[in-house]
Amino acid sequence: MTALPISNSSVSVPCIEIDAVSKSFDGGRSFAVSNVSLDVKQGSLVAVVGGSGSGKTTLLKTINRLVDPDAGEVRIDGVPVSEAEPPTLRRGIGYVFQGIGLFPHMRVAENIAVTLGLLGWPVHEIETRVTEMLDMVDLPQDYARRFPHTLSGGQRQRVGVARAIAARPRIVLMDEPFGALDPVTRDGLGSSYRALHDRFGMTTLMVTHDIQEAALMADRIVVMKDGHVLADETPHTLMTGSDDPDVAALMEVPRRQAERIAALMTENRPVHA
Amino acid sequence: MPDAMAELLSGARSDALSDAWSLLPTYLTPHIVLCAAALALGLLISLPLAVLAADRPRLRWPVLAIASLIQTIPGLALLALFYPLLLALSALTMRLFGFGIPALGFLPTLIALTLYAMLPILRNGVVGLNSINPAVVEAAEGVGMTPRQILMRIKAPLATPVIMAGVRTATVWTIGAATLSTPVGQTSLGNYIFTGLQTENWISVLFGCIAAAALALVADFFLNLIETGASERNSKRMMLGIAGLALGTFAGLAPLLSNEAATYTIGAKSFSEQFILADLMGDQLKAEGFGVTRKDGLGSAIAFRALAHNDIDVYVDYSGTLWRNVMGRTNTPSREAMQAEIVRWMKAEHGVTVLGALGFENAYVLAMKRERAQALSITSIADLARVAPQLTIGDDLEFLGRPDWASLKSVYGLSFKTRRSFNPTMMYHAVDAGEVDVVSAFSSDGRIAALDLLVLADSKHAIPSYDALILIAPNRAADARLKRALVPLIGAIPVEAMRAANLTVDRDTDKASPKEAARVLAKAVHLRSR
Ligand SMILES: Nc1ncnc2c1ncn2[C@@H]1O[C@H](COP(=O)(O)OP(=O)(O)OP(=O)(O)O)[C@@H](O)[C@H]1O
Numbered sequence: 001m002t003a004l005p006i007s008n009s010s011v012s013v014p015c016i017e018i019d020a021v022s023k024s025f026d027g028g029r030s031f032a033v034s035n036v037s038l039d040v041k042q043g044s045l046v047a048v049v050g051g052s053g054s055g056k057t058t059l060l061k062t063i064n065r066l067v068d069p070d071a072g073e074v075r076i077d078g079v080p081v082s083e084a085e086p087p088t089l090r091r092g093i094g095y096v097f098q099g100i101g102l103f104p105h106m107r108v109a110e111n112i113a114v115t116l117g118l119l120g121w122p123v124h125e126i127e128t129r130v131t132e133m134l135d136m137v138d139l140p141q142d143y144a145r146r147f148p149h150t151l152s153g154g155q156r157q158r159v160g161v162a163r164a165i166a167a168r169p170r171i172v173l174m175d176e177p178f179g180a181l182d183p184v185t186r187d188g189l190g191s192s193y194r195a196l197h198d199r200f201g202m203t204t205l206m207v208t209h210d211i212q213e214a215a216l217m218a219d220r221i222v223v224m225k226d227g228h229v230l231a232d233e234t235p236h237t238l239m240t241g242s243d244d245p246d247v248a249a250l251m252e253v254p255r256r257q258a259e260r261i262a263a264l265m266t267e268n269r270p271v272h273a
Numbered sequence: 274m275p276d277a278m279a280e281l282l283s284g285a286r287s288d289a290l291s292d293a294w295s296l297l298p299t300y301l302t303p304h305i306v307l308c309a310a311a312l313a314l315g316l317l318i319s320l321p322l323a324v325l326a327a328d329r330p331r332l333r334w335p336v337l338a339i340a341s342l343i344q345t346i347p348g349l350a351l352l353a354l355f356y357p358l359l360l361a362l363s364a365l366t367m368r369l370f371g372f373g374i375p376a377l378g379f380l381p382t383l384i385a386l387t388l389y390a391m392l393p394i395l396r397n398g399v400v401g402l403n404s405i406n407p408a409v410v411e412a413a414e415g416v417g418m419t420p421r422q423i424l425m426r427i428k429a430p431l432a433t434p435v436i437m438a439g440v441r442t443a444t445v446w447t448i449g450a451a452t453l454s455t456p457v458g459q460t461s462l463g464n465y466i467f468t469g470l471q472t473e474n475w476i477s478v479l480f481g482c483i484a485a486a487a488l489a490l491v492a493d494f495f496l497n498l499i500e501t502g503a504s505e506r507n508s509k510r511m512m513l514g515i516a517g518l519a520l521g522t523f524a525g526l527a528p529l530l531s532n533e534a535a536t537y538t539i540g541a542k543s544f545s546e547q548f549i550l551a552d553l554m555g556d557q558l559k560a561e562g563f564g565v566t567r568k569d570g571l572g573s574a575i576a577f578r579a580l581a582h583n584d585i586d587v588y589v590d591y592s593g594t595l596w597r598n599v600m601g602r603t604n605t606p607s608r609e610a611m612q613a614e615i616v617r618w619m620k621a622e623h624g625v626t627v628l629g630a631l632g633f634e635n636a637y638v639l640a641m642k643r644e645r646a647q648a649l650s651i652t653s654i655a656d657l658a659r660v661a662p663q664l665t666i667g668d669d670l671e672f673l674g675r676p677d678w679a680s681l682k683s684v685y686g687l688s689f690k691t692r693r694s695f696n697p698t699m700m701y702h703a704v705d706a707g708e709v710d711v712v713s714a715f716s717s718d719g720r721i722a723a724l725d726l727l728v729l730a731d732s733k734h735a736i737p738s739y740d741a742l743i744l745i746a747p748n749r750a751a752d753a754r755l756k757r758a759l760v761p762l763i764g765a766i767p768v769e770a771m772r773a774a775n776l777t778v779d780r781d782t783d784k785a786s787p788k789e790a791a792r793v794l795a796k797a798v799h800l801r802s803r
């Protein structure tokens with residue numbers, strides 16, 4: 001993807017730089033993303049949270065050029081993405097779509113293998129990797145031959161995640177990857193993803209509506225509202241209070257829930273207060 | 274004819290049926306070749322066009338509008354339109370590159386059918402491509418597919434069921450429309466229908482319709498396998514469909530592959546006498562060991578041009594028709610002078626050889642029921658002119674528009690109280706029933722004798738003679754073998770023999786096929802090849 005050397009003193013080096021990016025879909029009357037700057041460090045997992053329509057998906061798409069910004073620039077390892085051919089760029093970036101976006105005419109195995117095929121992997125290596133990925137997202141092996149429309153929503157979502165990370169890309173963009181999963185699977189998949197992320201030194205930008213998930217999985221949390229970034233902090237800093245009332249209100253939710261659950265575990269009394 | 278089905282089922286006309294069966298390879302093979310070629314070409318043009326138009330609304334509208342417009346042109350008209358166009362084109366290529374292109378037969382039919390096949394494929398292609406969920410296309414972009422890969426791996430397979438539905442429609446249309454190719458000289462299952470209509474052989478008409486319908490059903494069955502196979506991702510089903518189509522096409526083509534190349538093409542206009550004479554000439558050529566192909570049902574105007582352009586090698590035309598319609602003459606010289614001038618002019622202007630006259634005339638004549646004529650004491654057209662204002666004339670849809678009628682009118686001052694037009698069979702029924710007093714008959718028509726009609730004498734020679742002449746194409750001018758094979762026919766057929774032969778084909782009951790009639794005629798005039 002780039003000829004620039006990647007620094008070994010990893011964590012402090014920005015891998016993805018979003019530099020004053022703006023995007024409007026209506027010729028400038030309103031902005032889906034407005035003058036957003038953001039650094040995502042090599043090897044970190046950053047969660048993006050925010051209300052519906054706050055510009056999270058749009059921001060994510062500027063990174064793999066599904067959306068080209070009106071102003072500003074996105075760089076990966078210092079190189080502007082606008083200089084890369086979109087197909088080449090995208091093959092190196094895993095993307096989990098909000099709407100899942102599986103190919104309905106391809107079997108589960110073919111869906112998972114699609115990027116590997118585009119990258120020209122040999123067939124037997126593709127097969128091994130597909131088996132591995134099905135295990136990783138906790139799907140039975142015999143699902144390989146099924147078509148997406150025969151899967152449940154959560155199963156499809158897992159195939160979507162498997163497809164995005166099958167080639168072990170350095171960068172993974174995930175748009176609500178675990179939204180349709182039950183809490184148990186969601187927690188399990190979240191943890192195993194985090195483990196994989198650390199093991200292979202991936203850099204992940206993950207959109208989620210679940211503050212708790214963001215707080216437990218991410219190194220940093222970016223809060224968006226109306227196309228702007230309200231906060232870009234570690235979970236710890238955000239949890240311990242923010243100057244911005246919107247951010248404070250948002251972080252209040254998991255904190256109060258945690259307190260109530262802690263209370264529930266020590267004394268047996270109603271927690272709906 | 275309501276009894277046709279009953280006749281067909283009862284096997285009472287088993288000879289007509291076996292005639293039809295024996296022609297099946299001859300008609301089916303070109304039909305399949307034609308349809309397969311038109312559909313392949315239609316796919317080749319329509320699919321890329323659909324891909325282009327699907328993404329471009331500005332292109333989509335005009336492309337679909339033009340395709341729809343073509344669809345509204347009646348099939349026969351579309352086929353006929355390409356004849357003059359190709360003729361002009363041929364003249365151009367002749368001038369520029371020294372070779373012409375055939376304006377009759379396969380090429381115009383192929384173009385017209387291809388145009389017909391395009392709309393359903395194009396429309397379903399555009400609809401199929403545009404109805405793909407945009408999220409799926411975005412996902413394809415997201416995993417790093419190029420636009421080409423998105424087309425081939427995502428859009429094409431997802432649009433295939435819809436496109437295949439269009440291909441099925443196109444196939445059924447094409448197989449049906451291909452039956453209309455007979456009048457422009459392309460042999461197809463339509464030959465059953467057109468010759469059957471002309472000779473009122475309803476068995477033949479039905480046979481042609483059923484054969485075309487059966488072919489369409491078989492093709493549609495296999496295409497349906499491909500379509501459902503594609504949408505269910507059942508590759509076995511798809512392969513079965515493809516194999517069925519391939520096998521069917523191959524089986525249809527088999528006679529083509531085994532036959533040695535036919536050598537001569539005989540043309541015929543679209544009436545019984547022409548079919549009989551074409552069969553007669555064909556039998557002569559076959560007896561000499563030559564191969565024969567036929568171009569039947571040529572329009573009267575098209576036949577001569579086809580010959581002059583070597584699209585056919587030989588056919589029979591009539592001196593008066595050539596004189597007036599081809600040479601554009603309006604005078605009426607003596608029979609001998611006219612024939613001499615025709616021979617000279619044909620050679621000089623078109624390189625066409627007039628081999629000679631068969632010995633009978635097929636002229637337009639005016640005829641009446643004998644009793645009716647005697648009651649009015651009419652024996653000649655001059656007599657008729659005196660009482661014509663009180664009488665009704667029936668014609669065959671053509672006569673009253675021809676120069677012959679104009680000259681009769683001006684020479685004799687003819688004018689009738691009423692005119693009515695019929696198809697030839699109905700016209701004879703009408704005069705027999707007394708619904709009309711006078712009809713425009715053909716002098717070689719067997720029904721003149723059968724219905725006891727009186728042919729009114731043309732003492733002032735208002736109508737030129739219509740001697741049946743064998744004409745040979747420019748490319749065959751020096752072909753001694755062809756001439757030797759046909760020369761025995763010259764002067765061999767008296768008008769009575771021709772009338773008798775025509776009657777066996779034209780009469781309403783106990784009809785013979787032109788083929789049988791030709792055999793009987795050959796025997797009757799003691800025809801032997803050298
Ligand atoms: N292709 C598009 N055309 C027009 N407007 C768009 C397009 N994509 C996004 N928008 C608009 O941009 C704004 C931000 O959309 P975006 O999808 O980025 O929000 P989001 O934060 O992902 O919301 P959600 O949490 O509901 O997915 C919205 O107002 C949306 O209507």
Ligand SMILES: [Mg+2]
Pocket residue numbers: 056057058098175
């Ligand atoms: Mg979104």
